[in-house]
Amino acid sequence: MAEAHPVGFQWVMEAKRRGAKVFHVDPRFTRTSAVADTYLPIRAGTDIALLGGVVNHILTHELDFREYVLAYTNAATIVSERFADTEDGDGFFSGFDPETNSYVQDSWQYEGHEDDSGSGHTADERDSAAGMRHESHGAQVAGQVRRDETLRHPRCVYQILKRHFARYTPEMVERVCGIDREKFLELARAWTENSGRERTGCLIYSVGWTQHSVGVQYIRTGAIIQLLLGNVGRPGGGVLALRGHASIQGSTDIPTLFNLLPGYLPMPHHADHPTFDEWVDSIRHPGQKGFWGNARAYAASLLKAYWGDAATPENDFCYGYLPRMTGDHGTYQQVLNMIDGKVKGYFLLGQNPAVGSAHGRAQRLGMANLDWLVVRDLFMIESATFWRNGPEVATGEIVPTECRTEVFFLPAASHVEKEGTFTQTQRLLQWREKAVDPPGDARSELWFFYHLGRRLREKLADSAHPRDRALRDLAWDYPTHGPHAEPRAEAVLREINGYEVATGRPLSTFAEARDDGSTAVGCWIYAGVYADGVNQAARRKSRHEQDWVAAEWGWAWPANRRTLYNRASADPEGRPWSERKRYVWWDPEKAEWTGYDVPDFEKTKPPTYRPPEGAAGPEGIAGDDPFVMQGDGKGWLYAPSGVLDGPLPTHYEPAESPVRNPLYRQQANPTRKVYAHPVNSVNPSPPQEHSQVFPYVFTVSRLTEHHTAGGMSRTVRPLAELQPEMFVEVSPELAAEVGLAQLGWAHLVSGRAVIEARVLVTDRLTPLRVDGRVIHQVWLPYHFGFQGLVTGDSANDLFGITLDPNVLIQESKIGTCDVRPGRRPTGPALLDLVADYQRRAGIVAGRPGPAVTPGAPPPTRAADPTGSDPTRADGTGTDHGDREGRDAS
Amino acid sequence: MGLRTFIEGWPVYRQLTGSDPLGRGAAAQSARSAELTARTETADGVARSVCPYCAVGCGQRVFHADNTVTQIEGDPDSPISRGRLCPKGSASKSLVTSPLRQTTVRYRRPYATEWEDLDLDVAVDMIADRIIAARAQTWEDSDSEGRPLNRTLGISSLGGATLDNEENYLIKKLFTAMGALQIENQARI
Numbered sequence A: 001m002a003e004a005h006p007v008g009f010q011w012v013m014e015a016k017r018r019g020a021k022v023f024h025v026d027p028r029f030t031r032t033s034a035v036a037d038t039y040l041p042i043r044a045g046t047d048i049a050l051l052g053g054v055v056n057h058i059l060t061h062e063l064d065f066r067e068y069v070l071a072y073t074n075a076a077t078i079v080s081e082r083f084a085d086t087e088d089g090d091g092f093f094s095g096f097d098p099e100t101n102s103y104v105q106d107s108w109q110y111e112g113h114e115d116d117s118g119s120g121h122t123a124d125e126r127d128s129a130a131g132m133r134h135e136s137h138g139a140q141v142a143g144q145v146r147r148d149e150t151l152r153h154p155r156c157v158y159q160i161l162k163r164h165f166a167r168y169t170p171e172m173v174e175r176v177c178g179i180d181r182e183k184f185l186e187l188a189r190a191w192t193e194n195s196g197r198e199r200t201g202c203l204i205y206s207v208g209w210t211q212h213s214v215g216v217q218y219i220r221t222g223a224i225i226q227l228l229l230g231n232v233g234r235p236g237g238g239v240l241a242l243r244g245h246a247s248i249q250g251s252t253d254i255p256t257l258f259n260l261l262p263g264y265l266p267m268p269h270h271a272d273h274p275t276f277d278e279w280v281d282s283i284r285h286p287g288q289k290g291f292w293g294n295a296r297a298y299a300a301s302l303l304k305a306y307w308g309d310a311a312t313p314e315n316d317f318c319y320g321y322l323p324r325m326t327g328d329h330g331t332y333q334q335v336l337n338m339i340d341g342k343v344k345g346y347f348l349l350g351q352n353p354a355v356g357s358a359h360g361r362a363q364r365l366g367m368a369n370l371d372w373l374v375v376r377d378l379f380m381i382e383s384a385t386f387w388r389n390g391p392e393v394a395t396g397e398i399v400p401t402e403c404r405t406e407v408f409f410l411p412a413a414s415h416v417e418k419e420g421t422f423t424q425t426q427r428l429l430q431w432r433e434k435a436v437d438p439p440g441d442a443r444s445e446l447w448f449f450y451h452l453g454r455r456l457r458e459k460l461a462d463s464a465h466p467r468d469r470a471l472r473d474l475a476w477d478y479p480t481h482g483p484h485a486e487p488r489a490e491a492v493l494r495e496i497n498g499y500e501v502a503t504g505r506p507l508s509t510f511a512e513a514r515d516d517g518s519t520a521v522g523c524w525i526y527a528g529v530y531a532d533g534v535n536q537a538a539r540r541k542s543r544h545e546q547d548w549v550a551a552e553w554g555w556a557w558p559a560n561r562r563t564l565y566n567r568a569s570a571d572p573e574g575r576p577w578s579e580r581k582r583y584v585w586w587d588p589e590k591a592e593w594t595g596y597d598v599p600d601f602e603k604t605k606p607p608t609y610r611p612p613e614g615a616a617g618p619e620g621i622a623g624d625d626p627f628v629m630q631g632d633g634k635g636w637l638y639a640p641s642g643v644l645d646g647p648l649p650t651h652y653e654p655a656e657s658p659v660r661n662p663l664y665r666q667q668a669n670p671t672r673k674v675y676a677h678p679v680n681s682v683n684p685s686p687p688q689e690h691s692q693v694f695p696y697v698f699t700v701s702r703l704t705e706h707h708t709a710g711g712m713s714r715t716v717r718p719l720a721e722l723q724p725e726m727f728v729e730v731s732p733e734l735a736a737e738v739g740l741a742q743l744g745w746a747h748l749v750s751g752r753a754v755i756e757a758r759v760l761v762t763d764r765l766t767p768l769r770v771d772g773r774v775i776h777q778v779w780l781p782y783h784f785g786f787q788g789l790v791t792g793d794s795a796n797d798l799f800g801i802t803l804d805p806n807v808l809i810q811e812s813k814i815g816t817c818d819v820r821p822g823r824r825p826t827g828p829a830l831l832d833l834v835a836d837y838q839r840r841a842g843i844v845a846g847r848p849g850p851a852v853t854p855g856a857p858p859p860t861r862a863a864d865p866t867g868s869d870p871t872r873a874d875g876t877g878t879d880h881g882d883r884e885g886r887d888a889s
Numbered sequence B: 001m002g003l004r005t006f007i008e009g010w011p012v013y014r015q016l017t018g019s020d021p022l023g024r025g026a027a028a029q030s031a032r033s034a035e036l037t038a039r040t041e042t043a044d045g046v047a048r049s050v051c052p053y054c055a056v057g058c059g060q061r062v063f064h065a066d067n068t069v070t071q072i073e074g075d076p077d078s079p080i081s082r083g084r085l086c087p088k089g090s091a092s093k094s095l096v097t098s099p100l101r102q103t104t105v106r107y108r109r110p111y112a113t114e115w116e117d118l119d120l121d122v123a124v125d126m127i128a129d130r131i132i133a134a135r136a137q138t139w140e141d142s143d144s145e146g147r148p149l150n151r152t153l154g155i156s157s158l159g160g161a162t163l164d165n166e167e168n169y170l171i172k173k174l175f176t177a178m179g180a181l182q183i184e185n186q187a188r189i
């Protein structure tokens, strides 16, 4: 955090000054480690084992915040007797379908709800990254659930959790992660001791956590700990994602993503959502509880904002105009399609995939096979010049005179040359004022897209093609100003906020959205940012003039709420858990919720409210159910749906690992997304043969002085001077083993590429003892490329393409490689070296290796329910001795 | 120079007697530094802005004169950053005033080995024509069972994590109306 989010880190230091203990877990000793109380080096890719160890520590010693857990989580809920755990399935949950390598989730449901998992087949959900819809709301649960408030029922979530994590002992943590068991216990004790009524603890992760084939489950494990310890919805608690770009939260909320529409409404699927009603019902699940019941109003209002007068209740608000998904249309699938010649044109908007995306060679080969490419950026980046300067030109794979891609480079306006809002990592929108005009031809994206749309509409004004109607009917009138006819950003923000169509009055909250066409709302979760016609995101009341919540600085979605689920900061009766941790509470005299923040609860619903039988929508949520966006109002320790690779996190090895999974015969996440394309490959891992060809683990991350793919930092003199060269950081032990000299050269080889870097030998990297052997990890910054003031080979070239099944994010925090002294070969000899490694490793292009580990046959879909197994009824579980013995063989 | 002026010109005296006992401000000022004027004082105006790099969202004050950025400083009022900026945020002025910035449209013809110049207006028009052509070539009205698809898979887009919400909104709206489904973002990466 000190490296990549330095100013955010001041708050950690502030907490430390007040007595907080800071633990830093990282494969490499960084500036964060330097000021932490305890640094724990970890083998990259084993975080679930570490965090699972903490869960086990809490449950074994009953250190959970029991009152909170009982009242606010699903710990007491009884799960179907058809559910079988990975501990009984050797790495597989019940419901695995080996034909599609995905799960049918019926057996994961709560008891009595087996038939309403809402998941026909999760292979479809994987292709459309359906898990991302839950960023604003949880999955639904129908009707009432069975609970055992004593938490003793063998199939209650609490007992399932206990059995699932029983093997995550300090010894296992040491064996899997390479973390000394005493240090692990220090972490587990500090975390639990600092949680409860009087204290809260906070879990902070950077989004490198998402760049794993089990990335979503990393975060789930953290959330389980925080729920068990009562650290969610309370001040000083939470699971906080430190996102990496100024408006990356905003570009998920108002998504430039294939599978989402603004406000996490799903992009329709051709088979599942043929009509408006079916689409809406798939979101709101009629009859189910929770706040998603109003989805029809959000959906209708979005279409009204898109198609204005043309959108009417009679024509389902032009629902027919929306394009439909048929499968995976994610960025990696697109790039493979480019290589195959299926994509004509490509826009890059402040994005540099030639350096920043996994498998750089695939990215560049894809771009070299387009009809046209539009690059909009501040600087001449690698993705604009691959056709003349890229590494494939040197190897002869791209010949400029044979490369047909027509390239338009259009200069972009910088952040001070336009006005608009960024949404930062805590969902806070901050308006930026414009300082100066952009130079020369530089323009904002607002300008470019507004005028591009205007021109397209002009050209198609007389078109009779049905396909052009959506463009012709589009509501595309924005006021402009200045010599370049720049659209007014505030007018767009007002549309995002939403307004009453008849009067133009901006909405104050999303509760005012209607499903009859009388409101237009561009992004329902942002409703309120323009309340009363005032740009709330522009508020800049000094921190000296308001309390520490600072509710009048910018505007946070939803409803300017700074801490989500803050009803949980009060006990079930509505009283603060403690004076010290007072935040939001019930005021019995005024009969309303009040506090420092906007209460995340219906303002006048008393803590004693109990829903009438069969109540749906918000009425179905009881007065002591704080997790109002979940169907059952509870925090989910166990996720019966919504997570495609399991209701509980479990340790799998990364797709590329030198280590055999010590927990299961199944080596890696069996549901991970793999592409069998000739350009793609995966290095072999045990128990496959030849994994020793790539004996070392490499991991990548950021330097303080550079930003992502370097387009905004290797081009800036002071930053380029501070970090002038690509390097690889290695331990003294590895340097001795391989023969690397400090400040000399090394090259790294994977099944995809070979890159070179200067050698930095430091003890900031430690060889780890894992399962009886020494594992060496090397570290690389991923900022370098061949353009800019300072250049170097790109670390992301080393990666292949393997994705998390929930969100289709690539595993680019860990891979395996070989490390060799000296510089890499150049020209065609470079390709020969990679080919030689592929041959030695038995890599066949386009055959990425089996998802199910040979010798780990999954239980079939018809597997016997283990809930009826007498050895399970007393909660003792099965004896795992034989499994551990098997691993050793 | 009188004795009094002489003594008062002596930093240690000012440090011991004045309002700056640590000697970090007024006490340490020389005659030369007293004559200097901060760029921030001569600015035409100050824009309240936000750092464009990571998602912490540090507040920035952008000082400008004659349509040029003269200084970018941390915003001391911000409850997020309390006036601080990290090396990247502090380099923002160098970012926006970098001599490496491209300020004109560049165009590379198919099979060409060099860039050419192109008028911005012409470029936007050419791009619009190419979009229309790509849609015509790759449009899918419906699937094999006659269910609507309304889309083109012939157009892709990637980017937006450093763009404004308003920009992303227009991008998504326009591409969706174009039937261009394959819109992606750094958020996927």
Ligand code: SF4
Pocket: A004, A005, A006, A007, A008, B051, B052, B053, B054, B055, B056, B057, B058, B081, B084, B085, B086, B087, B088, B089, B090
């Ligand atoms: S100044 Fe540094 S920490 Fe703050 S937003 Fe910018 S990059 Fe992030």
